[in-house]
Amino acid sequence: MNARKIPDIIIGRLPVYLRALQHMAEIGLKTTSSQELGENVGISAAQIRKDISQFGEFGKQGTGYSIEYLIDKLREILKVDRYWDVVVVGAGDMGHALVNYQGFSDRGFHIVAIFDNDKAKVGQNISKFNVEDTDTMIDRIKELGVKIAMLTVPAAAAQVVADQLVQAGVRAILNYAPISLNVPNNVKVQYIDPSTHLQRMTYYL
Amino acid sequence: MNARKIPDIIIGRLPVYLRALQHMAEIGLKTTSSQELGENVGISAAQIRKDISQFGEFGKQGTGYSIEYLIDKLREILKVDRYWDVVVVGAGDMGHALVNYQGFSDRGFHIVAIFDNDKAKVGQNISKFNVEDTDTMIDRIKELGVKIAMLTVPAAAAQVVADQLVQAGVRAILNYAPISLNVPNNVKVQYIDPSTHLQRMTYYL
């Protein structure tokens, strides 16, 4: 990774490349080209070469990219060449689904705790976890040193909980609540709101 | 809505504006400004004015935008001034969570059916729905005239199911499977993959 500032939009595409490459590796492929990868993810070959070349020269003229090597490099760049601990806040249906989801462990993430403010849910088991009380969340997150949270509380509670997460030292929030969050500059937020995503498509119907 | 082609990137922001405006309306506000709306969603006032002005003159100098009026206009533009029927494919945890989710009905969507290929799940009830067999899915979707699907099957099955959905006349797919889908030009896909979203943030940690 070099010194100049890489645009957000490029960083946003790297996980998509990584996902496609890991799929290629799983089906036994050894090398690929910007052309082939581009067809797979729906992005032009030129753009893929340009994106990747921001970080180094990972390909070979004539033969393309070693899939295994490029996976290693992308994982390094994205800092998922390690495991990140993640907490889930909100033990509703979505919290359940995330805790049970099998797709985190080979992408760099481990869920380590789930919180809810509903005393009826606190203490219950979800998969191998015991639902913890949001009242003790801040200290618990600090203690665990967790930097990433997934937020699945109702919209009305989301900003308050986000503030608590920031206070606890969380630096990345995956927000499932259908509301824009206000957080300091050094905290990143990604939004997942199925209705918003659907509304991005109805325009074209 | 006028004749010239509106960029995708603008269409993508409209649902975020709409969501913020609906929230403002709920807390009793009557008017807002590009400045205020921009602070709410984290976008510059100039950009908001520019985006909105692509579709008409919906504001008033000196006073800003009528929230109710702008909501109406955005709903028209996005074609969510009506209800869209939606099917869910895959009756796992995510399928369950979507069927139970309360956040669709006031955003323009109604779930009308859920499908799975697992005979053990077919016939079971989820909320008010009976899980239907994917074997009969194509005809059923045609019969219902559904144009929108949410895809929550395993990655290995996603492309095959997507092809079936396209064959059934579906034109918009919200894909929860962690894989890029290949679909015709006239079919839109939006991707929700929590691991990918998290990996977009770890770079900055």
Place this chain on the structure above:
DNA sequence: TAGATTGTTAATCGATTAACAATC
């Protein structure tokens, strides 16, 4: 009226694409 805020233009900034020398 005075203050506020839009809609729009022009300028700036940034991203994508096309093309090709380098080289495996």
Place this chain on the structure above:
DNA sequence: TAGATTGTTAATCGATTAACAATC
């Protein structure tokens, strides 16, 4: 070697911002 494909440059294209006249 001949063919393929990268990394990179320059050109093009598109998006964002700043500024302000118009006007509520």
